[in-house]
Each structure stands twice: as C-alpha cells, then as structure tokens.
Amino acid sequence: xxxxxxxxxxxxxxxxxxxxxxxxxxxxxxxxxxxxxxxxxxxxxxxxxxxxxxxxxxxxxxxxxxxxxxxxxxxxxxxxxxxxxxxxxxxxxxxxxxxxxxxxxxxxxxxxxxxxxxxxxxxxxxxxxxxxxxxxxxxxxxxxxxxxxxxxxxxxxxxxxxxxxxxxxxxxxxxxxxxxxxxxxxxxxxxxxxxxxxxxxxxxxxxxxxxxxxxxxxxxxxxxxxxxxxxxxxxxxxxxxxxxxxxxxxxxxxxxxxxxxxxxxxxxxxxxxxxxxxxxxxxxxxxxxxxxxxxxxxxxxxxxxxxxxxxxxxxxxxxxxxxxxxxx
Amino acid sequence: xxxxxxxxxxxxxxxxxxxxxxxxxxxxxxxxxxxxxxxxxxxxxxxxxxxxxxxxxxxxxxxxxxxxxxxxxxxxxxxxxxxxxxxxxxxxxxxxxxxxxxxxxxxxxxxxxxxxxxxxxxxxxxxxxxxxxxxxxxxxxxxxxxxxxxxxxxxxxxxxxxxxxxxxxxxxxxxxxxxxxxxxxxxxxxxxxxxxxxxxxxxxxxxxxxxxxxxxxxxxxxxxxxxxxxxxxxxxxxxxxxxxxxxxxxxxxxxxxxxxxxxxxxxxxxxxxxxxxxxxxxxxxxxxxxxxxxxxxxxxxxxxxxxxxxxxxxxxxxxxxxxxxxxxxxxxxxxxxxxxxxxxxxxxxxxxxxxxxxxxxxxxxxxxxxxxxxxxxxxxxxxxxxxxxxxxxxxxxxxxxxxxxxxxxxxxxx
Numbered sequence: 001x002x003x004x005x006x007x008x009x010x011x012x013x014x015x016x017x018x019x020x021x022x023x024x025x026x027x028x029x030x031x032x033x034x035x036x037x038x039x040x041x042x043x044x045x046x047x048x049x050x051x052x053x054x055x056x057x058x059x060x061x062x063x064x065x066x067x068x069x070x071x072x073x074x075x076x077x078x079x080x081x082x083x084x085x086x087x088x089x090x091x092x093x094x095x096x097x098x099x100x101x102x103x104x105x106x107x108x109x110x111x112x113x114x115x116x117x118x119x120x121x122x123x124x125x126x127x128x129x130x131x132x133x134x135x136x137x138x139x140x141x142x143x144x145x146x147x148x149x150x151x152x153x154x155x156x157x158x159x160x161x162x163x164x165x166x167x168x169x170x171x172x173x174x175x176x177x178x179x180x181x182x183x184x185x186x187x188x189x190x191x192x193x194x195x196x197x198x199x200x201x202x203x204x205x206x207x208x209x210x211x212x213x214x215x216x217x218x219x220x221x222x223x224x225x226x227x228x229x230x231x232x233x234x235x236x237x238x239x240x241x242x243x244x245x246x247x248x249x250x251x252x253x254x255x256x257x258x259x260x261x262x263x264x265x266x267x268x269x270x271x272x273x274x275x276x277x278x279x280x281x282x283x284x285x286x287x288x289x290x291x292x293x294x295x296x297x298x299x300x301x302x303x304x305x306x307x308x309x310x311x312x313x314x315x316x317x318x319x320x321x322x323x324x325x326x327x328x
Numbered sequence: 329x330x331x332x333x334x335x336x337x338x339x340x341x342x343x344x345x346x347x348x349x350x351x352x353x354x355x356x357x358x359x360x361x362x363x364x365x366x367x368x369x370x371x372x373x374x375x376x377x378x379x380x381x382x383x384x385x386x387x388x389x390x391x392x393x394x395x396x397x398x399x400x401x402x403x404x405x406x407x408x409x410x411x412x413x414x415x416x417x418x419x420x421x422x423x424x425x426x427x428x429x430x431x432x433x434x435x436x437x438x439x440x441x442x443x444x445x446x447x448x449x450x451x452x453x454x455x456x457x458x459x460x461x462x463x464x465x466x467x468x469x470x471x472x473x474x475x476x477x478x479x480x481x482x483x484x485x486x487x488x489x490x491x492x493x494x495x496x497x498x499x500x501x502x503x504x505x506x507x508x509x510x511x512x513x514x515x516x517x518x519x520x521x522x523x524x525x526x527x528x529x530x531x532x533x534x535x536x537x538x539x540x541x542x543x544x545x546x547x548x549x550x551x552x553x554x555x556x557x558x559x560x561x562x563x564x565x566x567x568x569x570x571x572x573x574x575x576x577x578x579x580x581x582x583x584x585x586x587x588x589x590x591x592x593x594x595x596x597x598x599x600x601x602x603x604x605x606x607x608x609x610x611x612x613x614x615x616x617x618x619x620x621x622x623x624x625x626x627x628x629x630x631x632x633x634x635x636x637x638x639x640x641x642x643x644x645x646x647x648x649x650x651x652x653x654x655x656x657x658x659x660x661x662x663x664x665x666x667x668x669x670x671x672x673x674x675x676x677x678x679x680x681x682x683x684x685x686x687x688x689x690x691x692x693x694x695x696x697x698x699x700x701x702x703x704x705x706x707x708x709x710x711x712x713x714x715x716x717x718x719x720x721x722x723x724x725x726x727x728x729x730x731x732x733x734x735x736x737x738x739x740x741x742x
Contacts, residue, residue: 265595
C-alpha cells in the first residue's frame with residue numbers, strides 16, 4: 001500500500017482561500033454525489049488545497065502559482081498521480097529549469113521512497129534532461145537505508161540499461177552481498193548485470209558458480225544463493241546434475257551432516273533430472289530422490305510436506321511412464 | 329473429501345525457528361525479531377486453548393462492523409489513499425461479500441453512483457472524482473461494480489469508452505501503462521486483462537504481444553517481477569500468472585514448468601511460505617506479510633488447474649493450509665475488527681481484504697473443505713483470477729458477454 005507517512009508543518013500554513021494571489025480563482029469542491037461512500041475525513045488544509053487544485057486543473061492554468069500549488073498537493077498526498085502528471089504539464093509549459101525539479105523530487109523521494117508516482121516523476125525528468133549522472137548516487141542513498149527497496153532497484157535498472165552505466169555495478173552488488181549475504185535484491189541485480197553485459201558464457205558461469213558456492217559454504221540455508229545457483233545451472237549445457245563442481249559440493253555438504261533443505265531440494269532435482277533426461281550418474285536415482293523427499297517431509301522442511309509428497313507422486317508417475325516406454 | 333484441519337503443535341512451531349548459522353545479517357536479525365513476535369502469539373493461543381475449544385476463532389462480527397463503518401467514513405490518515413477510492417470500495421466490499429454480508433439495494437445504488445462519479449469522460453475510472461483515469465482504479469471500480477452485481481451497477485460502465493481508454497494505455501511491446509504518461513509494469517497487463525475479460529471487450533488485437541511481454545518478466549527464481557530484469561515478487565507473480573491464464577497463455581509460463589525439476593515457478597511459490605509463521609513472504613529472504621496470503625496463496629488454484637491440464641493434478645494443497653490459517657487467525661486479527669500485515673502493525677482495509685481472501689483460498693482445496701477451527705470460521709469462496717465471489721464474477725461475465733464486443737468508432741483510427 002502507499003506510504004502513509006505525512007509531513008509536518010513544512011509549508012506555510014496559510015490556506016489558499018486566505019491568500020490574496022488566489023482571490024481570482026473560485027475553488028471547486030469535490031463532486032462525491034449526494035450519498036458519498038468511502039468518504040475521507042479530510043483535514044482543512046487538504047480540502048482547501050485540493051479545491052484550488054481542481055479549479056486550476058479544470059481551466060488548465062499553466063502558471064508559477066499553479067506549479068507551487070501542485071507542490072502542496074503532492075506534499076499532502078504524494079500518491080496523487082493526477083497532481084504529478086499536471087505538474088509535468090506545467091513544467092513543460094513554463095519551460096522550467098529541470099535541474100531544480102531534480103533536486104526537488106530527490107527530497108520527496110527520500111521522504112516517500114515506497115511510492116510509484118515519485119519515482120516515475122524522477123524518471124520522466126531524467127528522460128527529458130537526458131542526464132542520468134545523479135541517479136546511481138540517489139538510488140544508493142535510498143538503498144543504504146533499505147537495501148531491498150523495489151522502486152529504487154527498478155529505477156536503478158532502468159538508468160543502467162538506458163544510459164549504459166554497467167561499469168562498477170558488479171562491484172556495488174558485491175559490496176551489498178558482503179553486507180548482507182541474504183539480500184536477494186542484490187543477488188537479482190548480479191544476475192541482471194551479467195545477463196546484460198557478458199552473458200553467461202562458460203567462463204562466466206564457472207566464475208559465478210565458484211562465487212556462489214563460496215557464499216553457500218558460510219551460510220548453507222541462504223535461499224538467495226541457492227536460487228542464484230539454480231539459475232546459473234539452468235543456463236548451462238550441463239543442467240543441474242552434470243556440473244562436477246556443484247555435485248561434489250552438494251555431496252560433501254551432505255556427507256558432513258548438513259541438511260540444509262535447499263541443498264536437499266537441489267539433490268532431489270538432480271535425481272529428477274537424471275530420471276527425465278538420462279545421464280547415468282549412479283548417485284542420482286529416483287529412489288534417492290524419494291528418500292530425500294521423505295526426510296524433507298518428516299524433518300527438514302515440514303512446512304512444505306504437501307509439496308514434497310506431490311514430488312514423490314511425480315517421481316513415481318515418471319518412473320511408471322518410463323517403464324511403459326521401455327517395455328513397448 | 330472434507331478433512332479436519334488441526335493446529336500444529338507448539339513444539340513443532342518452536343522447532344521451526346530460523347537458523348542463523350552464526351552469521352547474523354540485517355535480514356536474519358529482522359526475521360528473528362518477527363519470529364519472536366509471532367511465536368509469542370502462538371504461545372498465548374496454546375495457553376488459552378486449554379480453556380476454550382473454540383479457538384482459533386475468526387472474529388466475523390468485528391470484521392463486519394469494521395468494514396461497514398469504513399464503507400462510509402474514513403479518518404484523515406486515509407488521505408494518502410485519496411487517489412485510490414475505487415480501491416477502497418473494492419477492499420471493503422470484497423471481504424464483506426466473503427463474510428456473507430448483504431448490502432441493501434439503496435446502499436448498493438449509492439455506491440454505484442459514487443463509482444460512476446469516478447468514471448472518466450475519456451473512458452476508464454479515476455482514483456477519485458475529477459482525477460485522470462487510471463488502469464488500477466479501473467480494475468478496482470469494475471470489480472466493485474461486479475460485487476454490487478445490480479443492473480444499475482453493471483450498466484454504469486461505458487464499454488465503448490473503456491475500450492478506447494485501454495487502447496490508449498497499450499504500448500508497442502505489448503505492455504500497458506497505468507495512466508496517460510504513467511508508469512509501465514506488470515500490474516497494467518493484469519488489470520487490463522481482467523477488466524477486458526470481465527466486461528467482454530477482450531480481443532486478440534488489444535492484447536497482441538502482451539503474453540510474451542509478461543513472460544519476459546519471469547525471473548531465474550521462477551516468480552514474476554514488475555518489469556523485465558527485476559526481482560521475483562508475490563504481487564507481481566499473481567498479476568503475471570492470472571493475466572496469462574486469462575489470456576489463455578498459461579502454457580507459456582515455462583516450457584517444462586509442470587513436468588519436472590525445472591518447475592521453477594511452482595518451487596518459488598511453495599518456498600515463499602514461512603516455516604514458523606505459516607504465512608507467506610513476498611520475496612526471497614523478506615518478512616511475512618498477511619496480504620501475501622492471497623497474492624501467493626491465491627496462485628495455487630491457478631497452478632492446480634495448469635497441473636491438471638498436464639495430467640499432474642495434486643491430491644491436496646501444495647502449501648500448508650493449516651499453517652496459513654493459523655497465521656491469519658492467530659497473528660493477523662485485530663480484536664476490535666480488521667486484519668493486519670504482522671503482529672504490531674495497524675489494521676487497514678487493504679490487509680483486511682487480502683488476508684480474508686487468502687483465508688478463503690486456504691479453506692478449500694478444489695471443492696473440499698479445509699477449515700481450521702470451528703465451521704463458523706468458514707468464508708465464502710473467491711474466484712482465483714478476479715478475486716471476487718465466483719457467483720458474482722459469473723453474473724458480470726454473463727451480463728457483458730451477452731452484449732458482445734463494442735464495435736469500433738469511425739474515428740477510432742487504425
């Protein structure tokens with residue numbers, strides 16, 4: 001849901017109806033009809049500002065005072081997309097200095113960083129200016145407070161892709177992963193960078209597998225790293241079960257007594273892959289997959305027992321189908 | 329067969345705590361804090377259980393009262409949702425309908441009239457009277473009108489204009505913008521597909537390239553992101569999956585999605601259920617939130633129908649429906665009515681809507697009951713694609729599909 005925090009005594013508190021420079025405008029009440037529903041008990045300042053906003057919107061007034069009014073309106077409700085859209089129309093109409101707008105919207109974003117409209121406004125201004133030089137820094141400021149802020153990441157990806165700013169991004173991602181190895185947004189960004197630069201060549205895959213396994217070694221129940229590993233393997237020609245480095249790693253982990261449910265799940269998938277596609281690795285049999293599913297059901301991943309039961313059924317079904325095929 | 333659903337033992341819950349592996353990070357610290365709050369709720373309940381066999385109880389009367397009050401009056405903290413008023417209608421009307429509350433005809437008429445005040449002369453609905461039309465407001469307005477389900481409410485929608493509005497939101501790559509000059513993400517595609525499908529204006533031309541664009545939002549983790557390249561996310565995954573099913577392109581989700589080890593969407597979704605809390609998180613390594621009970625939980629019926637087509641129909645829910653109901657009933661109810669994200673948070677109509685929707689999904693597998701607690705906790709069923717009651721969805725679909733697709737205007741262009 002939108003960010004409901006409100007600003008306090010930021011602007012001067014004089015109502016628009018008491019301002020001489022607005023005397024010529026007749027405020028326009030909201031038309032909720034005779035029997036309003038979901039009626040919000042607006043504060044006086046809110047109602048006053050929006051009465052004047054409706055009036056200038058109706059006559060499409062493009063002026064400095066209208067621009068100022070949209071600022072107040074956006075401050076009262078930063079999710080009002082009509083206000084932002086109209087503000088852009090005014091900015092264009094008056095030919096305003098967009099660098100000033102960039103400074104302004106930065107302040108708003110730092111206050112309301114979980115809001116679609118403010119980030120979108122920023123994006124349009126950057127597009128108009130064709131200047132993305134401040135964007136990485138801004139998103140880093142927001143991500144320093146909330147490293148998983150979806151809007152900040154989306155803005156950053158757009159900027160990096162549009163203005164080809166991939167340089168240094170992998171290093172940034174690495175810093176975030178070092179700070180919090182469980183930051184899934186950072187792992188996702190890692191994938192994004194590689195996918196849009198070098199691609200997953202054999203060499204890159206090898207490097208990334210090493211990187212990921214190293215991180216799994218320290219935190220074996222970190223789903224982010226395991227998901228990234230699966231993503232890498234499904235890119236490669238070898239699939240899940242034919243990369244020696246990965247299979248050896250998982251086997252070592254298992255032998256050491258580790259029962260990370262993510263590790264067990266990957267071994268189940270390796271077995272299933274061999275069942276479906278062949279491969280001849282005697283470590284990965286459907287029987288082993290079913291045994292691991294039982295362990296997951298009863299001990300290591302009880303919350304997903306229903307799912308692992310279904311997995312056993314799927315393995316049985318596949319075995320049955322394969323037998324029918326081979327006997328034909 | 330209906331099956332009785334029993335609480336997890338408190339020992340089982342205690343043993344489900346997060347394993348930090350001596351490597352504390354911000355994510356693990358936040359997770360452990362939430363687990364402590366949740367565990368306290370579960371411990372309390374298990375103590376009270378000895379005195380009352382009716383627990384856990386869905387506080388239906390309190391929720392009804394809270395929702396009925398908010399339908400007419402919202403305090404000024406809701407100013408931040410002044411551009412989401414059709415949403416407010418939907419977030420209130422839908423849970424009321426799941427609770428079986430009948431709204432009298434006079435009130436229905438005044439709600440319909442208010443929503444009509446949000447209808448734009450350019451087609452579509454706005455976040456409030458006099459604002460610009462918005463695809464998400466349009467979605468919410470049309471679902472709210474469908475829930476009212478009267479001739480008056482359904483006839484309010486100007487389908488010709490609506491179609492023109494939707495065409496103006498459509499992008500060359502198949503995606504949809506939320507409003508003129510607005511942001512583009514997967515919500516647009518879902519809202520457009522839902523609206524077009526319910527009102528009977530869905531044409532192949534309007535959605536050319538949309539399914540392919542949605543598929544490009546699926547990530548290496550298996551879930552869908554808001555836009556290509558972004559992180560898999562619960563709300564966006566629901567949007568992506570539902571839109572594909574509505575557009576009859578469910579098979580595009582991933583080639584072998586429902587056959588084997590490569591079923592990454594299915595795997596990603598089942599992994600989102602939290603082992604101690606029982607509720608769902610929105611993204612990997614994030615915190616539980618009651619609203620994902622629907623965004624994640626609600627995709628399961630869609631997965632079942634796709635699995636069924638592949639001949640792999642499951643015998644039961646693929647998630648733990650008992651743990652999800654525990655989380656919702658024990659951790660997400662405000663004693664004075666209304667539901668919440670997680671313990672310690674304030675109630676609001678958004679969370680009340682999606683927690684109760686998720687509860688309704690968890691309470692049945694296909695047509696079999698899976699109700700935790702007394703039978704009185706049961707809610708009415710919800711439609712997995714539209715998230716309105718199936719009878720109301722059918723009524724609207726029938727109403728509009730009998731009217732046929734509105735023909736193009738002469739001045740409508742190409």
